[in-house]
Amino acid sequence: MTATITAPARLSPWQMEAFLLRSLPWLLRQQLPTGELLCYRKEPGRDAVPYPYPLFSALASEALTCLDPRSPYFSPRLHDLIPASRRRACTRVIITIRWRIRYYLAAEEDAGGLWRLHGRSGSSAPDLATTACAAALLLEERHDAPARHVGAVRRLMAEQPGDALGWLFGLRLLSLAGEPDPVSLQAVGQLIANEIGDPIPVAWAMDQVEHDGHIVFGRAIRDRPPSAIPPAGSRLRMAFAVSSLLHRGHRGPELDRGIDALANDPAPPWLLEHDPLRHFVASPAATLAIILRTMAQALANEDAGRSTC
Amino acid sequence: MLAVATWEGLQRQKHEAEAAGADFHQRHQQEIDDYRDAIDGALRLGLQRLEAAVAELGQGNAFCRDLAGQTANYVEWMRWSLGDLPYFAFAISPSEEQIEQNLPGCALVYFAGRVLDDFLDRHHLYRGRRFTLLSALADQRGLGGEADALTVLMAVLLTVEGLVQVQEGGAAGEKLAAQVLRSARGLLIGILMDRSGPELWSLEFYERLIEHKNVDYWRLLYDALDPAHRSPLYPVLARYYALAQKLNDLEDYSRDELQGRPNIVSIHRLVAGVADNGAETTGEVLHSIETTLADEMLQLGRQARSLPEPARAIALLKIGEMQGACERIGFFVQPAEIAKTNGSKTERSAAKLGLAWHSGLEEFVQRRGVEALERVACPACGGDRPQVVFRKQGFGFNRCAECTHLYVSPRLRSEYSAQLAVESAETAYDPFLETQKIYAESICRTLSQYSTGQRLLDLGHGAGYLMLMARAYGFQVYGVDASAVSSDALKPVFGDRLQQMHVDEQTLPWGNFDQAVMSHVLEHMAKPRQTLPKVHAALNSGGLLYVAVPDSESLQFRVFGKKWDAVSPIAHPQFFNQESLSRLLRDTGFEPLLRVHSPKLLGPERKRWMRLFRRLGGDESGELAILARRVPDPPPA
Numbered sequence: 001m002t003a004t005i006t007a008p009a010r011l012s013p014w015q016m017e018a019f020l021l022r023s024l025p026w027l028l029r030q031q032l033p034t035g036e037l038l039c040y041r042k043e044p045g046r047d048a049v050p051y052p053y054p055l056f057s058a059l060a061s062e063a064l065t066c067l068d069p070r071s072p073y074f075s076p077r078l079h080d081l082i083p084a085s086r087r088r089a090c091t092r093v094i095i096t097i098r099w100r101i102r103y104y105l106a107a108e109e110d111a112g113g114l115w116r117l118h119g120r121s122g123s124s125a126p127d128l129a130t131t132a133c134a135a136a137l138l139l140e141e142r143h144d145a146p147a148r149h150v151g152a153v154r155r156l157m158a159e160q161p162g163d164a165l166g167w168l169f170g171l172r173l174l175s176l177a178g179e180p181d182p183v184s185l186q187a188v189g190q191l192i193a194n195e196i197g198d199p200i201p202v203a204w205a206m207d208q209v210e211h212d213g214h215i216v217f218g219r220a221i222r223d224r225p226p227s228a229i230p231p232a233g234s235r236l237r238m239a240f241a242v243s244s245l246l247h248r249g250h251r252g253p254e255l256d257r258g259i260d261a262l263a264n265d266p267a268p269p270w271l272l273e274h275d276p277l278r279h280f281v282a283s284p285a286a287t288l289a290i291i292l293r294t295m296a297q298a299l300a301n302e303d304a305g306r307s308t309c
Numbered sequence: 310m311l312a313v314a315t316w317e318g319l320q321r322q323k324h325e326a327e328a329a330g331a332d333f334h335q336r337h338q339q340e341i342d343d344y345r346d347a348i349d350g351a352l353r354l355g356l357q358r359l360e361a362a363v364a365e366l367g368q369g370n371a372f373c374r375d376l377a378g379q380t381a382n383y384v385e386w387m388r389w390s391l392g393d394l395p396y397f398a399f400a401i402s403p404s405e406e407q408i409e410q411n412l413p414g415c416a417l418v419y420f421a422g423r424v425l426d427d428f429l430d431r432h433h434l435y436r437g438r439r440f441t442l443l444s445a446l447a448d449q450r451g452l453g454g455e456a457d458a459l460t461v462l463m464a465v466l467l468t469v470e471g472l473v474q475v476q477e478g479g480a481a482g483e484k485l486a487a488q489v490l491r492s493a494r495g496l497l498i499g500i501l502m503d504r505s506g507p508e509l510w511s512l513e514f515y516e517r518l519i520e521h522k523n524v525d526y527w528r529l530l531y532d533a534l535d536p537a538h539r540s541p542l543y544p545v546l547a548r549y550y551a552l553a554q555k556l557n558d559l560e561d562y563s564r565d566e567l568q569g570r571p572n573i574v575s576i577h578r579l580v581a582g583v584a585d586n587g588a589e590t591t592g593e594v595l596h597s598i599e600t601t602l603a604d605e606m607l608q609l610g611r612q613a614r615s616l617p618e619p620a621r622a623i624a625l626l627k628i629g630e631m632q633g634a635c636e637r638i639g640f641f642v643q644p645a646e647i648a649k650t651n652g653s654k655t656e657r658s659a660a661k662l663g664l665a666w667h668s669g670l671e672e673f674v675q676r677r678g679v680e681a682l683e684r685v686a687c688p689a690c691g692g693d694r695p696q697v698v699f700r701k702q703g704f705g706f707n708r709c710a711e712c713t714h715l716y717v718s719p720r721l722r723s724e725y726s727a728q729l730a731v732e733s734a735e736t737a738y739d740p741f742l743e744t745q746k747i748y749a750e751s752i753c754r755t756l757s758q759y760s761t762g763q764r765l766l767d768l769g770h771g772a773g774y775l776m777l778m779a780r781a782y783g784f785q786v787y788g789v790d791a792s793a794v795s796s797d798a799l800k801p802v803f804g805d806r807l808q809q810m811h812v813d814e815q816t817l818p819w820g821n822f823d824q825a826v827m828s829h830v831l832e833h834m835a836k837p838r839q840t841l842p843k844v845h846a847a848l849n850s851g852g853l854l855y856v857a858v859p860d861s862e863s864l865q866f867r868v869f870g871k872k873w874d875a876v877s878p879i880a881h882p883q884f885f886n887q888e889s890l891s892r893l894l895r896d897t898g899f900e901p902l903l904r905v906h907s908p909k910l911l912g913p914e915r916k917r918w919m920r921l922f923r924r925l926g927g928d929e930s931g932e933l934a935i936l937a938r939r940v941p942d943p944p945p946a
Contacts, residue, residue, distance in 0.1 A: 033783035044349055045385075047746055049774055050781035052802055117801070124801035125335055162336065279342070 016081045016295065019263055020090070023288055028093050030285035035104030036119075039283040042274045048282075052119040054108050056283035058133035061101040062208075063289035066296035067094045071140075075296035105134040113148030114156070117279070128156040128166030129278075132173040136212075145177030157184060164191040165198075165278070168205040175215050185215065192217075201277060204240035207247040236275045236287045238262055239294045246297045259298050262291050311641060315603050319632060319641055322610040326629025333622040337399060344395035347408050352388055355413025356381040359470045376446075380463045383442040384420045391416065393627065394530060400620045401540045408534070410478040411485055415533035417471030418489055422496055422526055424464040428457060429500065468493065485536045492532065495525030503571060507579060515576045516551075523554040542620040545612050549627060552605055556635055559598060573598055599640055606632065606641075664729060666880050670703030673721060682719040688837055688883055689714035689893045701871045704878030714889035715861045717882040723835040726879055727811065730791060745771055745828065748930070749778040751908045752826060752855060755936060757782060759902070760853055762823025768812055768844065769830035773799040787819055813840045817847045824853040829932070831890075832858045832881040841897035850942040854899055857934040862886045864927025875931065887933055899937040907932060 030038045037060050041051035065071035082090050108120045115131045118124040135149035153170045167188045174181050209215050242258040276282040360377045367373035424442055433444035447456040475486045499521030527550045558573040565572035578594050613624035635641050673681045686693040687709035695707030704717050763785045770776050770788035779786045787806045790796050796809040808818050813834050825844050834840050859875035861884045866873050891901045907928040919929045
């Protein structure tokens with residue numbers, strides 16, 4: 001018997017093309033000479049100021065794998081939306097951004113395989129999420145993770161027991177390094193069950209663990225994070241939520257609205273509102289990269305929707 | 310001086326508190342930030358409800374809405390005074406609903422107390438930083454009864470609105486409202502007691518005064534989180550706030566005595582039967598109070614240590630902060646016996662000035678005698694042919710007949726202005742530092758255009774806008790600033806590339822810079838002719854120096870004269886024009902390259918007066934910015 005599953009969200013190719021063509025050159029301009037992507041900190045009642053936050057560079061680099069043909073997560077559908085005459089240039093931009101981020105993160109590594117929250121030159125505390133994501137990124141071109149990175153992540157997991165986002169990324173690194181840790185998995189489950197941390201990014205990070213780390217969370221844990229699309233305003237959270245719903249195989253008009261809002265938002269990236277993830281810090285470039293990846297995911301889902309079974 | 314055992318006990322306590330504080334922040338900063346957001350959100354909610362109620366009941370009356378808007382604006386600015394609440398919330402763990410239900414109302418009543426205090430103490434400028442509601446109303450309605458009456462009315466309205474909001478929480482809300490009313494009644498009685506004459510003062514009076522004026526006042530807020538006072542933290546905090554007020558009194562006793570207000574020192578002196586205010590007697594009384602308070606601090610520490618976690622860590626954290634503040638103002642210093650063994654200094658640091666940037670010459674002379682002042686020659690050219698042009702705050706501004714530089718003489722000695730800067734930084738954030746952000750990018754663009762290297766030194770980095778922007782522009786940034794607060798705030802990003810120091814007194818720790826920036830720094834310096842050679846030495850041959858100062862030939866100065874806020878005899882003893890600044894630069898080994906004009910502000914920040922100033926030939930900033938170059942070294946012979 002053959003049945004066709006309805007395509008969940010229809011992305012108009014010309015809208016996606018316009019979105020890509022205006023985003024990529026801007027993304028390149030958001031990269032500092034050091035290789036880091038510009039981040040801004042905006043405390044309540046103050047204006048935004050450029051503020052170093054390496055985690056966003058790492059997250060953006062991971063997200064941009066969807067347009068990097070060398071990556072296993074490359075999305076040919078997204079790539080095809082770029083006009084043929086511009087594809088080579090766009091690919092060059094993505095590859096350049098990614099290798100510059102990689103060199104930046106390598107230069108930011110502190111003694112003991114740690115990454116600090118605001119970069120190596122300051123006195124900020126080592127950060128678990130930053131360390132785990134940066135180490136995972138450097139692992140991309142190697143087969144084995146340096147023991148110092150794995151050790152550093154384990155140490156930080158012990159020191160920062162309440163950091164759900166950090167623990168999830170830590171767990172993913174351990175899994176990528178071939179050292180999956182059932183005890184940590186249990187501890188993360190506990191953190192999520194106790195609703196520690198912002199649930200939308202935590203749910204998204206959980207998907208990354210499942211996707212990259214090949215770890216499957218129990219149903220009880222997976223079902224805890226909210227499945228609803230957040231109200232408009234935060235494009236980053238919207239992208240996280242849409243990505244999570246796609247990952248979990250949801251369908252429906254609510255998801256379509258979320259995808260529509262991401263792809264067809266009339267605000268250009270340089271006018272994005274301050275959209276912090278943690279510590280009042282936001283990175284429009286990283287937000288954009290994560291939106292791009294979510295788009296790639298949506299396109300892949302459309303393909304799956306058209307397939308027959 | 311304290312007994313050795315007491316001092317050692319305090320030191321141990323301080324170290325324990327510091328360790329507990331560091332550990333706590335490392336583990337729970339995120340939760341504290343979350344609570345801070347929730348509390349800020351609750352306050353904003355309370356203010357929105359206030360404004361909505363005024364708009365609805367007043368049928369959109371523009372005057373009422375404007376008053377409510379100004380009050381809300383002022384209260385929102387004052388939200389920093391809720392800084393301790395997130396920590397207490399962490400220990401008490403109230404639900405989000407409880408914070409949202411109780412806090413908006415309680416906070417409004419709490420801030421009503423602040424507004425009332427401004428009225429009673431005639432605060433027009435809050436600690437020299439921001440105009441108060443009283444001041445804003447006096448601006449609109451004139452100094453006098455009407456502005457006063459409106460201020461009191463707004464305080465009453467805040468209280469009533471707060472109580473209405475608290476009561477809306479059902480039965481629990483009604484119970485809490487009764488508690489808030491009791492605390493508010495205590496506060497009002499405390500304020501009345503504070504006005505009573507010395508014939509009614511006694512030690513019991515003082516304890517009761519603190520209980521009402523400070524502890525009851527604190528309870529207004531605390532009850533929002535823990536209405537039943539179930540947290541083990543409660544008794545410790547009640548004691549902590551009483552002790553904090555005593556230490557505060559110790560700091561401010563000279564000001565209180567001048568105003569005839571009850572103060573721990575005056576009361577102890579009165580009780581001891583000492584009538585005169587002689588230095589010897591004051592010293593003895595201060596010593597006795599210091600010893601008593603040190604014992605109280607140790608007892609409080611013991612009580613805190615017996616608490617379960619996390620109340621223990623939070624109580625210790627607050628005690629550590631209080632102890633650190635005491636040491637900074639010169640109390641609980643190392644006893645002579647220990648200092649002798651260690652070979653360190655034991656001098657008590659100067660007692661707090663308790664004055665502000667807007668204080669007058671007479672006030673400084675009253676507090677510190679005529680030794681607080683010094684007469685100087687022209688700091689720009691060294692000439693000594695001054696002519697008094699005008700006076701402000703009692704200080705004379707002189708014009709140098711040789712270089713036309715405007716400078717203050719006699720002026721406040723630099724150690725006192727430095728002390729004033731430290732005291733001001735401790736009490737409130739300086740909003741003038743925020744204006745730096747406007748020109749940070751323009752400075753970076755100018756330097757990128759002319760520079761040949763990446764190493765940049767920011768002298769007087771303030772809030773760090775330029776440093777952060779320059780870093781984003783790819784410069785390798787270093788910074789120095791006299792303020793420890795400013796320096797500490799940027800340490801997470803710049804680490805060892807920051808140094809807290811007084812450039813006019815110390816040598817710069819680094820060198821070989823390709824550019825240096827002194828944006829609104831030189832006008833603060835007592836001896837610019839001695840400071841610039843240090844910058845010269847830190848620059849490479851041909852390196853750039855960007856200097857910006859308020860311009861004494863700007864349109865602002867021509868229009869507003871001495872009323873321009875840049876004319877401040879204490880903060881800015883120098884007032885340059887292009888001629889005097891260029892001459893100073895040339896005399897110290899620099900070659901002025903160009904005058905950098907302020908960029909036009911665009912967007913919503915561009916106000917009507919700014920357009921007017923541009924049309925009249927001036928600009929928004931009224932600053933004089935010069936890009937100079939270190940004169941290249943002659944080639945080796």
